[in-house]
Amino acid sequence: MNAAAPSHAFLAKLTCHTDLSEAERSAVMDLISRPISVPAGAVVAAVGDPLDVATLTLQGLVARTKVLADGRRQILAILLPGDLVDGHASPMPRRDDGLEALETSTVAIIPQSRIAALVKAFPRLQDALIKETLLETAIAREWVLNVGRRTALEGCAHLLCELTQRMDAVGLKLDERYPFKWRQQQLADCLGLSSIHMNRVLQALRKRGCIKLDREGLEILDRPQLCKIGGFDGAYLAALASPAARP
Amino acid sequence: MNAAAPSHAFLAKLTCHTDLSEAERSAVMDLISRPISVPAGAVVAAVGDPLDVATLTLQGLVARTKVLADGRRQILAILLPGDLVDGHASPMPRRDDGLEALETSTVAIIPQSRIAALVKAFPRLQDALIKETLLETAIAREWVLNVGRRTALEGCAHLLCELTQRMDAVGLKLDERYPFKWRQQQLADCLGLSSIHMNRVLQALRKRGCIKLDREGLEILDRPQLCKIGGFDGAYLAALASPAARP
DNA sequence: CGGTTATTTGACCGACTTCAACTGCAGTGG
DNA sequence: CCACTGCAGTTGAAGTCGGTCAAATAACCG
Numbered sequence: 001m002n003a004a005a006p007s008h009a010f011l012a013k014l015t016c017h018t019d020l021s022e023a024e025r026s027a028v029m030d031l032i033s034r035p036i037s038v039p040a041g042a043v044v045a046a047v048g049d050p051l052d053v054a055t056l057t058l059q060g061l062v063a064r065t066k067v068l069a070d071g072r073r074q075i076l077a078i079l080l081p082g083d084l085v086d087g088h089a090s091p092m093p094r095r096d097d098g099l100e101a102l103e104t105s106t107v108a109i110i111p112q113s114r115i116a117a118l119v120k121a122f123p124r125l126q127d128a129l130i131k132e133t134l135l136e137t138a139i140a141r142e143w144v145l146n147v148g149r150r151t152a153l154e155g156c157a158h159l160l161c162e163l164t165q166r167m168d169a170v171g172l173k174l175d176e177r178y179p180f181k182w183r184q185q186q187l188a189d190c191l192g193l194s195s196i197h198m199n200r201v202l203q204a205l206r207k208r209g210c211i212k213l214d215r216e217g218l219e220i221l222d223r224p225q226l227c228k229i230g231g232f233d234g235a236y237l238a239a240l241a242s243p244a245a246r247p
Numbered sequence: 248m249n250a251a252a253p254s255h256a257f258l259a260k261l262t263c264h265t266d267l268s269e270a271e272r273s274a275v276m277d278l279i280s281r282p283i284s285v286p287a288g289a290v291v292a293a294v295g296d297p298l299d300v301a302t303l304t305l306q307g308l309v310a311r312t313k314v315l316a317d318g319r320r321q322i323l324a325i326l327l328p329g330d331l332v333d334g335h336a337s338p339m340p341r342r343d344d345g346l347e348a349l350e351t352s353t354v355a356i357i358p359q360s361r362i363a364a365l366v367k368a369f370p371r372l373q374d375a376l377i378k379e380t381l382l383e384t385a386i387a388r389e390w391v392l393n394v395g396r397r398t399a400l401e402g403c404a405h406l407l408c409e410l411t412q413r414m415d416a417v418g419l420k421l422d423e424r425y426p427f428k429w430r431q432q433q434l435a436d437c438l439g440l441s442s443i444h445m446n447r448v449l450q451a452l453r454k455r456g457c458i459k460l461d462r463e464g465l466e467i468l469d470r471p472q473l474c475k476i477g478g479f480d481g482a483y484l485a486a487l488a489s490p491a492a493r494p
Numbered sequence: 495c496g497g498t499t500a501t502t503t504g505a506c507c508g509a510c511t512t513c514a515a516c517t518g519c520a521g522t523g524g
Numbered sequence: 525c526c527a528c529t530g531c532a533g534t535t536g537a538a539g540t541c542g543g544t545c546a547a548a549t550a551a552c553c554g
Contacts, residue, residue: 017338066388068478072396076388091264091378091486097388130377131338137384141313141323141344144387148394148439149319152542183500192395197542199502215551231315239338399510430532441511446534462519501550508543517534524527 009082009170010056016239017131024122031114032056035106040181044099044107051095053109054087055079060105063186065098075189077140078102078163082170085136087115087129102186103179131239138236147192150231152201155191158230160211162237164220169240180218205229256329256417257303263486264378271369278361279303282353291346291354298337300356304330307352310433312345321394322436324387325349325410329417332383334362334376349433350426378486385483394439397478399448402438405477407458409484411467416487427465452476 011028014020020028035058038044044055044062055062057079064076064085076097079085085099089112101107119126142162146155167178188198205211210226212219220226258275261267267275282305285291291302291309302309304326311323311332323344326332332346336359348354366373389409393402414425435445452458457473459466467473 066392068396074392074395076391088377091382096483130335134335135338140387144323144390145313145321148321149315194543236343444510
């Protein structure tokens with residue numbers, strides 16, 4: 001069985017943090033009861049929804065979003081297959097962000113009560129889940145820096161470095177290409193840019209020979225240069241590498 | 248004894264999430280073994296430091312920061328008295344951000360092992376700590392929106408709304424004024440602006456009669472207008488209100 | 495095909511930055 | 525007491541990055 005298969009990416013990620021027993025592994029798999037298929041652009045969870053369910057991305061790409069009153073939109077986080085959000089009892093009763101599928105995706109909606117029961121039975125899973133959450137917040141902090149202090153070109157390069165490294169970790173790279181059928185507007189919403197400027201930034205990266213991006217997907221042609229432009233240091237993602245792959 | 252007294256702000260925040268027994272309360276207080284006094288501008292923790300200690304702000308203001316190679320600086324979060332960071336075992340071995348005192352402050356450096364022992368003895372404290380962490384990440388998400396999609400004026404207004412609401416929750420307001428002896432550069436680093444533009448934005452808010460800001464502190468003259476400018480909705484901070492104060 | 499949506503391109507505009515000078519204030523030392 | 529110093533804040537002018545508007549392709553989809 002392939003460890004990078006979609007339904008197991010979550011397990012693989014947890015295993016990055018903690019070794020799991022067979023009982024723990026099967027208990028985790030039991031969480032994925034009913035995968036839901038959502039089309040690209042669909043709202044998985046809306047602002048104001050109760051925060052009593054967790055969402056696990058199984059396939060595809062899901063984004064956390066916030067939208068201002070006049071329509072300005074910001075993507076706060078990208079959820080890859082295996083990423084679980086809202087897995088802990090929240091201090092807020094209702095969600096203040098939205099979850100939207102960026103591509104056709106499948107997700108599992110898991111009642112928090114089931115997760116609570118799980119970690120009660122297997123306390124070590126609690127640690128693994130917390131580490132998942134901490135990793136998500138480390139990424140969120142890097143995004144603040146990205147939109148706050150990096151130029152559009154730097155931020156775009158950094159974002160692509162981060163996303164591809166995370167995609168590598170869940171085995172999404174196929175033949176040196178990443179599946180990447182985003183609207184440029186969506187990329188712009190990650191970086192706080194207009195889609196028009198996003199277009200020009202992408203062209204700049206193409207002209208420099210850093211990337212190849214078309215409807216088929218994304219290819220990183222010159223990763224060292226891309227990392228250099230973005231000032232990317234993947235240390236904050238090191239926990240994504242399998243323990244075996246780490247020194 | 249005043250519940251808003253610095254050394255108890257942390258306890259007060261935990262109590263917002265969960266009622267605590269007397270034994271739990273005294274166990275939490277035992278964590279604060281040796282308060283350390285740090286002068287304004289001092290580095291409490293540097294990039295690369297091991298992530299095996301938590302930091303609890305007791306008095307003053309501490310900031311999470313990231314700095315780019317060429318010196319551009321971004322403040323990622325403001326820690327008020329009672330805020331605990333890095334309380335959980337991290338998936339990263341070393342920290343990728345810094346902690347700096349924005350004012351003369353006192354903090355407690357707490358080995359994560361002590362916290363781990365505490366939550367093992369009192370499992371309910373784990374829930375309270377997790378909720379603390381989730382609240383911090385909710386604030387971080389709002390910051391992404393702030394720097395990504397809000398204008399300088401909107402972002403500044405929103406930041407001031409957030410900070411003052413959080414300061415209210417820990418009783419930092421004195422006689423309608425908030426202690427606020429920041430450099431304008433520090434505010435600018437929260438919002439991803441230059442200090443010069445920060446200055447002009449503050450003047451705009453003064454001219455509109457929203458705020459009074461000088462060396463003595465900050466006064467909110469027109470909170471409704473400030474909230475309107477910033478598009479501020481304090482729902483994500485509702486958990487900070489004491490349970491008694493909530494419906 | 496035609497209708498719709500995404501990308502691309504150009505021209506112009508505005509928010510914010512940079513550079514530079516100046517003010518005001520607190521501390522320091524003569 | 526007053527120069528001297530240093531630093532934060534303020535102000536002005538010029539420049540840049542990125543936004544907005546508008547229109548022309550180019551890709552998708554029934």
